[in-house]
Amino acid sequence: MSDELRARIDELLIDRATDAPDPERDEELLELLERVADTDFELYERVAAEITAALLPVQGLDPMPAHVESAVLSSAPGASVHDIRRGSRAVGPDWTRRAGWAVAAAALVIWLTLPRGSDPIVEPTTAEVRSALAEGAVGTLELPWTSTEDAAAVDASGDVVWSTTAQDGVMRFAGLQPNDPTEFQYQLWIFDGTRDDRYPVDGGVFDVPAGAGDVLVRIRPKIEVREPVLFAITIEAPGGVVVSARERIVLVAETG
Numbered sequence: 001m002s003d004e005l006r007a008r009i010d011e012l013l014i015d016r017a018t019d020a021p022d023p024e025r026d027e028e029l030l031e032l033l034e035r036v037a038d039t040d041f042e043l044y045e046r047v048a049a050e051i052t053a054a055l056l057p058v059q060g061l062d063p064m065p066a067h068v069e070s071a072v073l074s075s076a077p078g079a080s081v082h083d084i085r086r087g088s089r090a091v092g093p094d095w096t097r098r099a100g101w102a103v104a105a106a107a108l109v110i111w112l113t114l115p116r117g118s119d120p121i122v123e124p125t126t127a128e129v130r131s132a133l134a135e136g137a138v139g140t141l142e143l144p145w146t147s148t149e150d151a152a153a154v155d156a157s158g159d160v161v162w163s164t165t166a167q168d169g170v171m172r173f174a175g176l177q178p179n180d181p182t183e184f185q186y187q188l189w190i191f192d193g194t195r196d197d198r199y200p201v202d203g204g205v206f207d208v209p210a211g212a213g214d215v216l217v218r219i220r221p222k223i224e225v226r227e228p229v230l231f232a233i234t235i236e237a238p239g240g241v242v243v244s245a246r247e248r249i250v251l252v253a254e255t256g
Contacts, residue, residue: 008032126216130170133161143231143253145173152177152235153250160231160253162219169219171206171231176250178210179235186233186250187240188219193227198243200232201225205240230254 012029124132133140141162147153155175162169171188179185188203195201206217235248 005032005035126170126218129168129218130161130172130216133163133166133169136163136166139163139165141169141228141255143255145233145251145253147251148249150235150248150250152179152248156251158214158251160219162225162228162231164225164228167221167224171217171219171233173208173215173217173251174213176208176215178208178212181207181238183238184235185238185240187236187244188217189232189234189244190219190221190225190228191230191232192225193229195226200230200244202240202242203231205236228255 009029009032012025012032134142141160141164143160143162145156145158145160147156153176156177157174158172158176160169160171176186185205185207187205189200190203191197191200202222204217204220204222208215231253232246232249233251234244234246235250236244
């Protein structure tokens with residue numbers, strides 16, 4: 001879309017939202033919007049569906065079933081439901097009652113003119129993070145877990161991938177006993193060679209669901225880890241603890 005075309009569409013949309021009805025203006029707006037739609041019809045269709053799904057509750061109409069709305073929204077790029085609904089209020093209470101091209105065209109304009117970044121940010125999956133770290137910078141650690149004699153770790157195996165540069169990592173477990181998070185949780189501790197061994201860095205709590213195969217857990221340390229020398233998994237009360245008594249250590253991974 002050219003800058004001139006977008007500027008004219010923006011101008012007409014603002015006029016429509018703030019002035020009295022004007023059939024000639026609306027006719028020009030729809031003609032311009034059809035030109036925009038022709039540039040990427042598939043995108044046009046998806047965005048129109050997204051806006052329509054988001055606006056039904058705003059306009060007091062019956063909302064789509066949750067599973068239908070989720071499918072529609074997940075297929076469309078761009079703005080969030082919150083931003084879409086906020087933007088719709090500037091267009092008028094009868095907005096969603098328009099039919100055909102009018103509804104779809106106005107939907108596209110709102111999506112195009114809402115403030116947002118140039119591209120949606122997609123959070124990588126834990127598996128993708130692990131793969132990137134394993135193939136990444138020099139100095140990334142890949143350490144196998146060694147199980148203790150604790151009953152929860154009898155059949156446990158796996159590894160930990162950690163990057164001190166990125167302060168990020170992923171743990172992989174297989175065969176670790178599933179837990180009921182209302183009874184206990186697993187907690188990671190990272191022993192840092194530059195810190196007192198009595199106070200390892202808290203790497204977060206996590207759960208192992210029943211029936212799971214490989215379990216991947218992202219490492220999110222509470223403070224900076226400068227020189228990791230040992231990773232340890234303990235069993236703690238729900239929510240974890242600030243300082244572990246280390247009564248039940250199930251897995252360890254050493255760097256040396």
